[in-house]
Amino acid sequence: MSEALVATQVPEVSASGTSGALRFWRRLRTQRAALVAASVVALLVLIALAAPLLTALENQDPTTYHPSLVDSARGGVPIGSLGGIGADHWLGVEPQTGRDLFARLVYGARVSLGVALAATVIQVFLGVVIGIASAIGAGWVDQLLSRITDIFVAMPLMIMSLALLAIVPSSFPRPVLVTLVIGFIAWGNIAKIVRAQTLTLKGLDYVSAARLSGWGTWRIARRELLPGLAAPVITYAAILMPVNISVEAALSFLGVGVKPPTPSWGQMLTAADVWYQAAPQYLLLPAGALFVTVLALTVLGDGVRTALDPRAASRLRVGTGSKREAGAAGKDAGTGVRAGEKGAGAGAKEGSA
Amino acid sequence: MSGFGGFLVRRGIGTVITLLAISVIVYVVFYATPGNVAQITCGPRCSPEQVHQVAQQLRLDDPLYVRYWHFLEGLVAGQDYSTGTSVEHCPAPCLGLSYQTDRQVMDIILTKLPVSLSLVLGAMVLWLVLGVGTGVLSAWRRGRFTERLLTALTLAGWATPVFVIGLVLMIVVCGELQLLPFPQYVKLTDDPEQWAWNLLLPWLSLALIEAAAFARLTRASMLETLAEDHIRTFRAYGVAERAIVGRHALRGALAPVIALNANNVGSAIGGAVLTETLFGLPGIGQELVHAVNVVDLPVVVGMVLVIGFFVVLANAVADVLYAVADRRVVLT
Numbered sequence: 001m002s003e004a005l006v007a008t009q010v011p012e013v014s015a016s017g018t019s020g021a022l023r024f025w026r027r028l029r030t031q032r033a034a035l036v037a038a039s040v041v042a043l044l045v046l047i048a049l050a051a052p053l054l055t056a057l058e059n060q061d062p063t064t065y066h067p068s069l070v071d072s073a074r075g076g077v078p079i080g081s082l083g084g085i086g087a088d089h090w091l092g093v094e095p096q097t098g099r100d101l102f103a104r105l106v107y108g109a110r111v112s113l114g115v116a117l118a119a120t121v122i123q124v125f126l127g128v129v130i131g132i133a134s135a136i137g138a139g140w141v142d143q144l145l146s147r148i149t150d151i152f153v154a155m156p157l158m159i160m161s162l163a164l165l166a167i168v169p170s171s172f173p174r175p176v177l178v179t180l181v182i183g184f185i186a187w188g189n190i191a192k193i194v195r196a197q198t199l200t201l202k203g204l205d206y207v208s209a210a211r212l213s214g215w216g217t218w219r220i221a222r223r224e225l226l227p228g229l230a231a232p233v234i235t236y237a238a239i240l241m242p243v244n245i246s247v248e249a250a251l252s253f254l255g256v257g258v259k260p261p262t263p264s265w266g267q268m269l270t271a272a273d274v275w276y277q278a279a280p281q282y283l284l285l286p287a288g289a290l291f292v293t294v295l296a297l298t299v300l301g302d303g304v305r306t307a308l309d310p311r312a313a314s315r316l317r318v319g320t321g322s323k324r325e326a327g328a329a330g331k332d333a334g335t336g337v338r339a340g341e342k343g344a345g346a347g348a349k350e351g352s353a
Numbered sequence: 354m355s356g357f358g359g360f361l362v363r364r365g366i367g368t369v370i371t372l373l374a375i376s377v378i379v380y381v382v383f384y385a386t387p388g389n390v391a392q393i394t395c396g397p398r399c400s401p402e403q404v405h406q407v408a409q410q411l412r413l414d415d416p417l418y419v420r421y422w423h424f425l426e427g428l429v430a431g432q433d434y435s436t437g438t439s440v441e442h443c444p445a446p447c448l449g450l451s452y453q454t455d456r457q458v459m460d461i462i463l464t465k466l467p468v469s470l471s472l473v474l475g476a477m478v479l480w481l482v483l484g485v486g487t488g489v490l491s492a493w494r495r496g497r498f499t500e501r502l503l504t505a506l507t508l509a510g511w512a513t514p515v516f517v518i519g520l521v522l523m524i525v526v527c528g529e530l531q532l533l534p535f536p537q538y539v540k541l542t543d544d545p546e547q548w549a550w551n552l553l554l555p556w557l558s559l560a561l562i563e564a565a566a567f568a569r570l571t572r573a574s575m576l577e578t579l580a581e582d583h584i585r586t587f588r589a590y591g592v593a594e595r596a597i598v599g600r601h602a603l604r605g606a607l608a609p610v611i612a613l614n615a616n617n618v619g620s621a622i623g624g625a626v627l628t629e630t631l632f633g634l635p636g637i638g639q640e641l642v643h644a645v646n647v648v649d650l651p652v653v654v655g656m657v658l659v660i661g662f663f664v665v666l667a668n669a670v671a672d673v674l675y676a677v678a679d680r681r682v683v684l685t
Contacts, residue, residue: 150367151374154665158623159641163653166645167383246514250627253516254642269520276524283524287517295512 020230027307034303040296048109055103058090062107063261066098077278085281094268095275095282104263105285111264112293115179116244122183123190123244124237128229130187131194132221135202146195153188157247160185165256174258178251182244190236194229201228231308238301242294249290265290361673368669375661380421383654411452424449448655453647458655461640468538468636471548472555473625477614479560480567485610487564488571492579493598503568510565515624519558519631526554536632559628563621570613571606578605608675615671619664 028034047054055061069089070076076096085092091102134145161181168177201207201224210224249266251257258264265286272283391408399407408414412423426432427447434441434450441457443450448458491503510518527535536554539547578584579602587597626638633639637656644652 147370147374151371151378154371154375154619154661154668156619156622156660156664158620158626159657159660162626162641162645163379163657164382166648166653167650242512249514250516250623253514254627254630256642256645266514266516269516273520273524276528283520287520290517291509291513294514295508298508298512 024307028303031303031306033299034306037296037299037303040292041300044109044293044296045113047106048113051106051110054106055100058088058100058102060089060100060103062099062103062263064099066093066100069093069098070096074278077275091285092279092281095271095279101281101285104268105265105289108263108265108268108286109289109293111175111258111262112245112248112290115175115182115248115258116241118179119182119186119244119248120237120240122179123187123240124233126184126187127190127236128194128226128233131191132198132225132229134191134195135198136217136221136225145191149188149191149195151188152185153192155185155188157182157186158250161247161251162254162256165251170259175262178248178257182247186240186244186247190233190240193232193236197229197232198225201225235301235305235308238297238304242297242301245290245294245297357676360676364669364672368665371665372658372662375665376425376658377421379654379657379661380424381417383650384417384420448658449651451644451649451652453644453649453652458651461652462637462655462659465635465637465640467540468634469622469625469629469638471538471541471552472559472628472634472636473618473621475549475552476556476559476563476625477621479556480563481614483560483564484567485571487568489575489598489603491568492572492575492602493594495576507565507568510561511569513562515558515562516627516631518561519555519628522554522558523632536634538634538636555628555632555634558631559621559624562624563617566617567610567613571610574606574609575602578602581605611674612671615667615674618667619660622660622663 028038069079070093071079078093078095078098080086080092089100089102091100091105093099094101094104130145130149134142134149137145161178164181164185165177207220207224210220215223248257248264249269252259252264252266253270255267255270258267260267268286269283269290272286276283391404391411391413412420415423423432427443427449429445431445432443432447432449434443441450443457443459446459448462450457451461487503487507491500491507494500494503523535526532533550533554536551539551541548575598579598584597584602587601588594592601622638625636626641628634629636629638630642637660641653641656643649644656
């Protein structure tokens with residue numbers, strides 16, 4: 001019975017699923033900047049996942065104090081050249097505490113990416129559920145949910161999370177708390193986008209057809225609406241990721257986010273400005289890590305948007321990339337039109353090959 | 354015009370409802386943990402009786418809705434507080450008294466507000482000029498070296514967190530090159546020149562990231578407008594490209610810029626918190642971080658509400674401006 005079910009379902013799923021992903025990948029592949037960014041992101045994820053492995057290789061851990069490696073007579077400056085860089089400590093040690101910087105940096109990647117990803121998942125989930133419910137609920141349901149959404153859009157994320165993080169007892173695991181706070185505050189915009197898109201889809205013939213043939217609301221939402229929402233949702237999620245990274249770093253920088261001994265890039269920067277002369281890498285490493293991560297995610301997000309934008313897609317197929325179409329593709333704030341134009345040329349080649 | 358008036362009224366009512374809802378959420382969330390507050394206000398070495406006394410003094414034993422109602426009353430009609438010996442009157446928009454200093458929250462906010470407004474408004478001028486300028490220039494010079502350079506700079510500005518820009522600026526400009534002294538807030542009314550010089554770095558660090566957002570949006574919006582038919586007509590009539598870009602296309606492209614500017618007030622205030630903390634400017638942001646660290650709830654709640662008020666107001670103003678700037682927008 002179940003085998004028969006699988007047999008009937010597999011071709012359908014794989015046909016639509018794979019070809020969609022494949023098309024997306026083909027379009028993404030034509031954008032050099034996005035590819036580079038994707039590789040950087042992949043590398044960062046790998047580093048974050050392999051943090052225990054990497055630190056084991058170095059034979060250090062992020063929390064052990066090494067008082068013997070800092071010069072307490074000079075206020076805790078790391079002993080040795082370049083802030084104590086050497087075979088034992090690949091990137092030197094932290095001033096005052098002597099904790100290993102490399103270990104803190106790679107474990108910091110875990111916190112940064114983990115918190116941002118989990119928060120994005122929460123935001124997307126809430127946004128999609130509330131957006132769809134609002135659009136297909138109509139009437140007072142829509143009124144209520146739209147009002148709630150408006151309220152959450154109006155809440156300044158940094159301020160609210162700053163305040164919320166202060167009142168929760170410190171026994172609650174901080175990274176989880178930061179994730180929840182970011183995730184549950186900043187879902188309003190994605191809900192608005194999903195609602196608008198769902199309203200458009202709802203009016204289309206194939207959805208009306210599904211309704212007329214007696215499909216339930218849940219089934220229509222899942223089978224007919226969700227696939228149409230994938231592009232804008234993925235695009236917006238790709239924008240949210242770097243924003244969430246910055247917010248987590250900012251909160252930790254202010255001392256209310258991830259707290260020691262758990263390492264976080266933002267938190268590493270808090271103390272760093274006093275030490276920039278004695279141990280410049282203490283400042284430069286977390287700052288650089290944040291910069292590279294946010295940059296890579298942003299460029300990747302632009303690439304994803306260009307690859308998913310149906311107008312950009314039509315340009316790819318036509319392969320002309322005229323000014324008019326290039327302009328139209330740039331409608332949503334800052335689409336990588338440049339990358340898109342480049343992609344158009346390459347895409348045409350791809351198509352004819 | 355009656356349509357426009359009706360729109361304004363509806364938008365106004367919506368704004369008030371949103372603000373009320375935010376106040377309920379904020380109040381309930383922050384005051385849901387009463388025991389804690391009394392303990393922290395009293396200090397770590399307080400006996401349970403003392404903690405209880407503090408809780409009574411702060412009315413923490415009243416049910417939450419009663420306290421919220423008091424809070425609303427104070428907001429609308431003002432409130433009297435007995436401070437042991439004398440009675441202190443807290444006038445109409447009363448946000449309560451600080452647990453830590455017994456000062457009126459509204460007073461604290463009003464003394465800190467000029468600093469934050471100096472910071473945010475000054476930075477706003479900078480980011481609008483820089484952002485829109487960059488966006489227009491890169492749309493005009495599309496496909497050339499200038500545009501590539503600007504796009505790269507914009508991305509770099511976009512990807513650098515506010516506090517990293519601030520830190521680096523401070524270290525390089527004040528520490529290494531010693532071009533400027535480390536910023537110290539000087540009142541505008543005391544010495545306008547010193548005010549501006551001291552705020553220059555905070556303005557820059559707050560403005561660069563926002564400018565990047567505006568540059569991205571302006572460029573995209575300009576490219577879209579430049580592709581429209583009426584621009585083609587201008588070209589056909591032989592209007593100079595400079596006039597087309599600078600006058601006609603810019604006008605069409607500004608509506609989303611206005612909308613973004615208002616919508617970004619929230620994130621700009623968030624950035625201002627970081628900037629103030631980093632540069633030691635005695636504004637609302639720094640006070641908020643302090644209040645958060647000592648769990649001074651009336652101050653935290655008051656500030657979140659005041660900031661929320663500005664954000665909601667900015668959004669409403671944006672809607673109105675957007676409607677005025679772009680006649681095609683349907684008023685609902």
